[in-house]
Amino acid sequence: MAVIEDWMPPTRENYKFILQLWTFYPLFASLQWVVSWYGMGKTSVANSRFNIPGRIAWMTMESPGFLTLLYIMSTLTRAQGIADLPWQNKVLAGLFVIHYSYRAVMYPLMAPSMSPIHVIVWVLGLSFQLANATCIGSWLAAYGPTTAAAWEAQLAPWSTLQFVVGIAVFYLGLAANYYHDDELREIRRREEQRQARVTLENGTPVQAVDKHYRLPEAGLFQYMLYPHYFVEWVEWAGFYMAAGWGCVPARMFVVNEVFAMLPRAVRGKQWYIQRFGADQVGRRWAVIPGVI
Template sequence: MAIIENWLPPSRDNWETLCYIWQFFPVVTAIQWVLDWYPQGKTSTESRFNIPGKIGWATMESAGFMGLVYIMLTLPQELGIKELPWGNWTMAGCFVIHYLYRAIVSPLFLNPSMSPIHPLVWIFAFAFQICNAISIGGWLAGYGPTTDNDWAGRYWTMEIGLVIWAWGLLGNMFHDDDLREIRRTADRKQRKEAEKQGKSPEGVDKIYMLPKNGLFQYVLYAHYFCEWIEWAGWWMVGGWNCHPARSFLLNEISTMLPRALQGKRWYEKKFGKDKVGSRKAVIPGLV
């Protein structure tokens, strides 16, 4: 049963149209190069319409992997495909693992606190996830490879791609946790002070410090860089002609790069250029 007729799951024509349009998403993100307003995370703003950080993040990020899984389970039946190749499920599994961590485990169980999210950010992120799910899901569920023979002859590139994906994911998790430790340390200190004063501890939504471990010695957004490595490896698994994986990587870079540069300006303003030092925004030694 389709959730949205001809879209979830997508018809062939709709899928091809969306994939064509989706490759031009970087044009949309170009506004971030001239607009510093991004009401989320460390640059969140006060608004009565704000969505609580944890709930907002979990709901907007979950749309991607849930949409992809739904398409993988329904589209093959519509197309008369009895069984999808193992390579398709491998890529889908990698995608789901990443977003289970990013959308569920990280915000709801690991993060001590998260700043509120403006509804506009939520809407755009939710739309990004849905479009990405349709693009990737359609390719994996029947409009891309449909037999094991379609994966034959490139197993070694798939293996290398999976290794790169795994190291990127682990790097992303490591640097995410380094940022969390800043919040956890502040939370422990705040709770200790509250206990001494006999008061209830308050939240730590706006505690920020310069991260220093791992690649944070060289860039301020090491978790972004590791995520790009992760999805570059994932694209390698799918192959050079896997245009949904290519679009996903390029679309992520196009929206996260200006955000990282904006974040570097924020760090320099808050802590001073001397403390930020020679660290780049996101790519060691380059940007």
């Protein structure tokens, strides 16, 4: 217990150390451009002995992020002698929890099926969540602005306007994320319904749909193959705006998400072309319209 108390909540020195390591994450994520293997989703191998069932892996990989942030927000303020945090800190922490309570809990529960996740991908995803939540949680709990005056300085010269616009951008990205995630779920829901009709008519057994894919058409899928990635970047760009341009943890979150997800989107477009053909994919971009 003494060891845990010494390590948690993060001291300012530990926070700075983890944040410094976090700034080097893009170098690590860039390895995806030269390593084609990625044991999750479309490219997962169903029969690997190192797989974890999709829903279990996803929930245990993503949930520690918002749980860590809540723990730090609860303990670090007391450790630093902060009686009460400004409302901005609480709002931003709430946005983080809203996103990840959906992403970590509701998303896998609503999915008709989920492909298995390799244990290496699970470890990498868990590490991302813990590092990110530690940096953002520590900044919000004690090591960023903790007074009204500090927030005025953080967001100067238009503090209220910047915060409000940032929150609006966040919610725009969040709503678009929900929408495009549901479009992907709808593909498998329709396949399940189709198989159920065939089973009723012919008596054939229903098959798993975790590897059933079609080209989605609704919303931004008309223009790009991974709009759910793009709008999540928009979402966290809004969070960064609301936290202030000097918030290094929020800035690194946006940067690290782009470096982590962009190679997967580019390779994913290649996968779609191989599976459905260039004519079917058409002029869709991978993830950023007009760029890539």
